[in-house]
Amino acid sequence: MSCLFCEIAKGNIPSTKVYEDELVYAFRDIAPQGPVHVLIIPRKHIESAQALTAADDALLCHMFACARQIAESEGVAKTGYRLITNVGDDAGQSVHHLHLHLIGGKTLKWDN
Numbered sequence: 161m162s163c164l165f166c167e168i169a170k171g172n173i174p175s176t177k178v179y180e181d182e183l184v185y186a187f188r189d190i191a192p193q194g195p196v197h198v199l200i201i202p203r204k205h206i207e208s209a210q211a212l213t214a215a216d217d218a219l220l221c222h223m224f225a226c227a228r229q230i231a232e233s234e235g236v237a238k239t240g241y242r243l244i245t246n247v248g249d250d251a252g253q254s255v256h257h258l259h260l261h262l263i264g265g266k267t268l269k270w271d272n
């Protein structure tokens with residue numbers, strides 16, 4: 161099964177890298193919703209937050225640690241930012257590989 165974000169994490173599809181380590185890859189969203197919009201993904205293919213298991217506890221904790229570090233390096237740690245993960249159709253999940261959206265750099269509205 162071909163997965164867009166698996167291919168991006170492997171470097172087979174180009175992306176603008178923000179951060180990487182052995183467990184996580186982070187890159188700029190192609191259609192940014194703010195001055196800062198970074199996607200943080202596990203290298204391991206996980207469909208969504210709904211597919212997480214207890215075996216992924218440490219990975220998820222690590223993804224949040226990476227988010228904090230990226231917020232610092234992107235200059236939004238003090239001004240604030242939003243961390244979002246869409247799950248399934250009603251949330252508008254379009255890529256079925258778990259990802260955190262880190263969005264900031266402006267005052268964000270909550271319309272819905």
Ligand code: AMP
Pocket residue numbers: 164175188189190191192199245246252253254255256
């Ligand atoms: P979601 O709708 O929550 O599944 O988020 C998927 C995100 O991936 C959207 O914000 C897209 O703009 C973004 N996206 C899709 N393709 C790419 C790509 N090739 N490079 C960077 N971001 C992408």
